[in-house]
Every structure is written in C-alpha cells, then in structure tokens.
Amino acid sequence: MSLSPRFIAFILAFLISLITSSFLAFVEGVSKGMLFVVSIAAFISSFFLVLYTVDILVFREVNKMYRTIHKLKMRDFNLAPRKKLIQESNPLKTINDEIFVYVTKKQKEIDELKKLELFRREFLADVSHEFKTPIFAAQGFIHTLLDGAMDDEKVRERFLRKAANNLDSLDVLVKDLLVLSQMETGDIKMNMAAVDMRLMALNIFGRLENIAKSRNVTLKVKPDELTEVWVKADADRMEQVMLNLIENAIKYGNEGGKVTVQFSEGKKYMEVAVRDTGPGIPHEHLNRIFERFYRVDKSRSKDIGGTGLGLAIVKHILNAHDTKIAVMSKPDKGTTFSFKLEKAFTSAHSEQSEEDFVTQVNS
Template sequence: MSLSPRIIALLLACLISAMTLIFLSFVDGATMNILFVAGLSSFAISFFLVLYAIELLVFREVNKMYKTIHKLKIRDFNISRKAIIKNTNPFKKLNDEIFVYVAKKQKEIDELKRLELFRREFLADVSHELKTPIFAAQGFIHTLIDGAVDDERVRDKFLSKAAKSLDGLDALVKDLVALSQLETGEVKMNFDRVDMAHVTHEIFEQLEKIAHAKRTSLVLKSTPPGPVWVKADAQRILQVMTNLIENAVKYGNENGHVQVNLEEDKKFVLVSIRDDGPGIPPEHLSRIFERFYRVEKSRSKDRGGTGLGLAIVKHILNAHKSKISVMSKVDKGTTFRFKLERVD
C-alpha cells in the first residue's frame, strides 16, 4: 500500500502528540485541560509541519524529477541557467542540474550523429564526384591502348576528352582542398582596401566571352557612382564575386540580364548579384550552400563546376564576418546579397 503525504503526516503527528502527552503526564500539576491543549497543539503543528516538509520538499520535487525525465524523453531542453542559480531548494537545484547535464550530453550526442551522417554523405558525394572524371579518362585511355591510337583523328579526340576529364578532376581536388582549409581556419585572410567596382569590372571582362555566347548583358550599378571601397581580402572577394556572377550567367536564361548592385551606407556596402533566370524552387533554397548540392543535377553537370562553389563562397564571407543570403522566385530570377565593411 502506497502512503500519501497526508497519511504520513497524520501518523507522525499522532506519534508526536502521543509522546508529548506521555511526557507531560509525568509532570506535576498537569491537568486534563493542559494535556488536551498540549496534545491538540502538538498534533496540529506537527501535522502541518510534516505535511509541508514531505509535500513541498520531497514529493513535489520528486514529481518534478519525473516530469524532467519526461521532458528529456521528448527532447524538450528549455531551461534557463538563471533559474538554477536563483533556486535555494537543494532538491530543485539537483533536479535542474541533472536536467542541464543530461540535456547538454543529449545535444552533444545529436551533434555527433549529425556530423556522422554528414561525414557519410560527404564521402558518398566525394566518391561519386571523383569517380565520374576518373572513369571517363580511364575509358578514353584504355580505348587508345586497345588500338585506337593508330587512328590520328580518334586519338586526338580521345586525348582531348581525357584531358578535359582530368582538368575537371584537378579543379574538384583544388576546391576540396580550399574548402577544407577555409573550414579549419588554415587560410588566413589578408584584409586590405579593395575597390568593389573595379573588382566587378574585372570579372565582367573575364566573363565577356561566356556572357556573349548566351547573349547576356552584364550591368554594374553603384550608389554613389565611382569607386566603392571595402575592407576585404582582394583575392578571396574576387573568388566570391566571380563565382556568383558566373553562376548568374551560366544558369540564367538566353538573352538574360545580370546586374550587380553596390549600395553604400555609413558602415557597410551591400553587394547584390541579381539575374532574371529560371529561379530556384523554395525547397532547395536552404540547401544550395551545402557541398555538392545541385538544384538540377543533370543540367548542372552539363554546365560544369564542382558543386563546391557556393560552399566556398559562404566560408569566405564567414571569414569576413559576413553572411550571404539568397532570394529567389521561380521564373522571376535569383538575388544573392551580402555586406562588407566600408572604408574611406
């Protein structure tokens, strides 16, 4: 039979009251009235004190521990550190400390599981990306070894394709090394005074041939017009802008329009790269900065690239203490935005 706090308090109060009466009965001059008042008083005081001690300090806190266990089971980890510090009840502090410790360990376990899943997915992606150019080059070379080398036309064609596959493999390995160095902090940023307008014009010149082939116009708008100076690593910010503008041209529509906007305020320069291409579906927007993630895998492969460009862009901007955002609507175009510290 389980005992409730009231029954326990009642039994203990009766025991204390009985002991009080027994003790007073041996005292000279103790009348029945005195014994009655003393017995009733000791019973009432004992009952409420014991009930309070058991109900509030034991049973209620034990019930909270059960609730804590339930919260941990359903992964509800909301608790403030201030609440623990303010508590003076040792049961409450113990309960909250256990909760915080277990919650912290559970989050660590969840993070380890997430990283393990990420590692497996990354290895699978890398294996797939490396396999494609290796198998292609291998096939061309083995075909030449098997006799096709004697045909000069076939030989030149297959050697050219093998070289193209190996160039793609080289670009992939370089991007992987660059991304790894950025993530581990091995690449140190050399911050300097950089003119973003000049950088943008340089990239437009580099991409002129690609843009002309797709009949895409490249436009720079800066407010105010003229040089736009920022604090950045010149080489890395050139890499960021090249990747974003080249993507806008490659994945945009024929006869498209790519516009780079540079807007200055007191502390920052807002850089935006906008195209009027097919846009990115909403379900893909949160994942486009992941390694090897492609919105349309077949079309992305046809247009080249390693699938690491946007991941590298994100890490370079993180090193500049900036975050990149993307807004896109299907059939309306895509805009990438980030801020850089302005300098005079």
C-alpha cells in the same frame, strides 16, 4: 523557509514528543514529571535519529552524486556548494533540475552529432561520385587508346583531349576541396586591404565575356553614379566570391537575360548584390544551396559543369570577412545573392581609368 536537516529534525522531534506526551496524558497514574521526562527523551532521541537519517544518509548520497559529477568533469552542471545546497528548500529537486538541464543539453548534442554523421556519409558519397566520374572517363579513353585506337591519329588526339579535360576537372575539384578544407580549419588568413569592388566586377565581366555572349546575357553594374566602391577585403578571395556568383548567374540564368551587380552604400558598409533574371531557385532548396556538392538541378548542373563547391567556398570566405551571404529567389523572376562589406575610407584613387582597364582586359 530553509528546510535544513536540523530544522526538519527539530520539527519532527517536536511533533513526535508532542504526540507521545499526548497519548501518555490519557494513561492513569502518569504524573506531570513523568510526562516532562518522556517528552524531553522523545524529543532528544527523535531529533538525533531524524538528523542522522536526513543529514547522514540522504545528504551523504547527494554528496556522492556531486563527487561523481566532478570526477566526470561535467562542466555543464551549474552546481552549488554543499552548504548552499543544504539551505535550498528542496535540495533533491535542485539537483534533479540540474540533471534534467544537463540531459537536455546532451540530447541536443547527440541530435547534432547524428546530423553531422548523416552529413559526413552524404559528403563521402558525393566526393566518391565526383571523383569517380572524371577518373572513369579518363580511364576509359586511355584504355581505349591502349587497346588499339592509338593507331588512328584523329581518334588518338580526340581521346587524349577528352582524357585531359576530365583530368583538368579532377584537378579543379581537388583544388576546391583543398581550399574549402583550409577555410574551415582557418589555415587561410585574410589579407585585408582597400579593394575597389566596382573595378573588380568590371574585370570579371571581361573574363566572362565569351560565356555571356554565347548565352546572349547582358552584364551591367549599377548604379552609374558610383564610379568607385572601396571596401576592406582580401582582394584574391573576394575576386573568387564575385567570379563564382557572376558566373553562376550567367550559366544558370535564362538565355537572353541580364546579370546585374548592384552596390548600395550605407554609413559603414557597402552592400553588394548579384542579380539574375533566371528561373529562380525553389524555396525548398534555398537552405541547402551552400552545402558542399548540393545541386538544385543535378542533370542540368552536370551539363553546365562545376565542382558543386563554389557556393560553399563563397560562404566560408564571407564568414572569414565577418559577414554573411543572403539569397532571395522567386520562381521565374530570378535570384539575388547579397552581402555586406565594411567600407574602406581612403583617398587613394585608381591610377587607371575604367575605360583603360576594360581595354586592357579585352586585349
């Protein structure tokens, strides 16, 4: 039933008129005509008084609330027109529910902003620390040379090389930050083309051969029957993804272990998985490894090197390819990073055999 102002006024006026007439009926000397006149007078006066109170005073305040909301351009409110609001069984409850929903949304936004603020502070602290380390190291070597060590030829060359290495690390860090910033703002566009992921994996194996040999790590591509794996991707960016994942698998895996790049073919997509046989990643770290500068083992990561931005860049590149990266890890059983890419249905074949390609890489 619609409790409009007129309906409420009518009911209350009728009740007031009935009560008034009932009391007057017990008064001696009151005729039926007088009762009728009093009833009509009580009904009319009560009707307009209640209508004024409900419609003018109550709904006027409700309309003020509406106007205030619209002035603030709060689009989060799903407000009904005034006529529809009046027809609600309880219009004040309706607007109260809308305000409650709005406040709940805003509270979630506030909580999210607090998280972002905390992340911003941590990010600034991490950036400062990452910049400070190579800058202070290079600064120390150069000042040592200026203070007199330059006269010793062996010391001069060794310190200059160390300073150069630290400045190179700083250059890599700046480039990674620039790439990550451009990825987040969408300034870098993906140039989609047919890419042979198997050939790319072999190429990266060749580039990382020395690192793998130094750790006695075996590199393998599976399955053997897939001689070509064509997908739609940006070749340069996808190479950056594969290089980062394979290099991490070699560096953070166990010595004498194995790194496998495995391809699984579906109807529309190819799944790419990079698996190692390392110590694994603790469960509490899995949700944070794609954050900028986040390191599972900070002391070991510093010894191995890297900017701490690799996985963050990988995540953004894959997001730009409309896919997501997944990670599975078990302690002492290794870690697997996997993602899917759309298959490229092409009849084109590489003019160069895998054997020739590997020979070219190793030469």
